Amino acid sequence: MTKRIMAICDEDAAFGERFAEFVNEKERSLLFMVSFTSVQELIDYSFGHDIELVLISCGISDGEIEQIRAEKVILLAQERLISPNDRYPCVYKYQAADRLLQEVMEVYGLAFEDQGYTVLSEKSRVIGVYSPINRCLKTSFSLTMAQVLSRDLKVLYLNLEDCSGLAELTGEEYERGLSDLFYYYRQSTFSSARLGAAVCTWGDLDYIPPVQYPEDLAFASSQEISGLIRQIAKESTYGTIILDLGQMGKRAADILEICDCIYMPVKEDCVSAAKVAEFETYLNASGHGTVTKRIQKIRLPYHCTFGRKDNYLDQLLWSELGDFTRQLLRKQP
Known part of the structure; x- marks a missing residue:
């Protein structure tokens, strides 16, 4: 079964790598996460891969984000209850990995539930x-x-x-x-x-x-x-x-x-x-x-x-x- 690709782009390499490792170990929705610190590297990667979801620092400009080929973009906000960009949903960056993933999956689910996506696996x-x-x-x-x-x-x-x-x-x-x-x-x-x-x-x-x-x-x-x-x-x-x-x-x-x-x-x-x-x-x-x-x-x-x-x-x-x-x-x- 082909995994759907999620990408995270943040200047804090340790944060991105740790969160990507956490997501890949859990495989809650058959998503595979790749980590980037360079926006240009992410843009280049997106031209050769089908990315469904991108998590990216809220400081990245709209122009750079628009160059990324991805179905959905979520911003990583530095503070709670602040939406620095009305075009994209935000999640709070500095929280426990499982809580962060919960928020991401909630946004992901709302975005894709009407498109007929269903994860099918062998019965538990x-x-x-x-x-x-x-x-x-x-x-x-x-x-x-x-x-x-x-x-x-x-x-x-x-x-x-x-x-x-x-x-x-x-x-x-x-x-x-x-x-x-x-x-x-x-x-x-x-x-x-x-x-x-x-x-x-x-x-x-x-x-x-x-x-x-x-x-x-x-x-x-x-x-x-x-x-x-x-x-x-x-x-x-x-x-x-x-x-x-x-x-x-x-x-x-x-x-x-x-x-x-x-x-x-x-x-x-x-x-x-x-x-x-x-x-x-x-x-x-x-x-x-x-x-x-x-x-x-x-x-x-x-x-x-x-x-x-x-x-x-x-x-x-x-x-x-x-x-x-x-x-x-x-x-x-």
């Missing part, structure tokens, strides 16, 4: 993590597995809980997230570019910030949730999608149907066993009996290395739970 493998039991380390396991797999694979983590606590754990304030993707899906305007604009990064792991309000998830039907996940799996470049499912009632069974494999944390007490048995009875009675064949029940270690929330995600990798997860994944085909 969807891993579901679900349990009818509460306080079973389900989310800690999901985050641990996502981080472990992302060391070698391109992984996207999706949390489908009313209140995930993820913003508190990461200390981030999210401008976009799963609520926006549900809106785009309902409006039939979802695209790989809009997905890329919502993706955040923690270490090697990409994730979509969870719903902004519980109502955003409560009012989403199982068909909408499953449809959105299928579209992400079909059109994104992620090889693995991890779904961290909350207590979603009968919708959980519908969503588990699209999972290639399912991990179910369980506990040994009789009440927990009864809940699992009742859920399995429901799956069979509701026509979801085949889901049970893909469920792997796991008993997670209650690791004693719980730390402060500001570095909890990092500590997961080196806890008893991290060791358990690595051993579990080594046994999988």
Whole structure:
């Protein structure tokens, strides 16, 4: 599959090279970024290559920009909330790479969504993590597995809980997230570019910030949730999608149907066993009996290395739970 070319031109060579490397590693929309410090070199390059998007310093004159053969130009602004040129959209240069890429992809998506561009890739493998039991380390396991797999694979983590606590754990304030993707899906305007604009990064792991309000998830039907996940799996470049499912009632069974494999944390007490048995009875009675064949029940270690929330995600990798997860994944085909 041919990658679309994005170019960045900035006099700060280290900035351009670092951002280009970040984009190329993520490959969120099958874009390949090349870096330039000379406008003339970029102009010459554009005559021999089809460039879809150029990021360029706001100090470059309109005359020079007009010589660049590119579908879309975005200016790198030196200050926030300042648009130095009404002809071109601007993004703020001095911010985290993932935030900068989010803004770029948002502009890119708005520019190209009406031109019929669609990124098609092999379907992602969807891993579901679900349990009818509460306080079973389900989310800690999901985050641990996502981080472990992302060391070698391109992984996207999706949390489908009313209140995930993820913003508190990461200390981030999210401008976009799963609520926006549900809106785009309902409006039939979802695209790989809009997905890329919502993706955040923690270490090697990409994730979509969870719903902004519980109502955003409560009012989403199982068909909408499953449809959105299928579209992400079909059109994104992620090889693995991890779904961290909350207590979603009968919708959980519908969503588990699209999972290639399912991990179910369980506990040994009789009440927990009864809940699992009742859920399995429901799956069979509701026509979801085949889901049970893909469920792997796991008993997670209650690791004693719980730390402060500001570095909890990092500590997961080196806890008893991290060791358990690595051993579990080594046994999988």
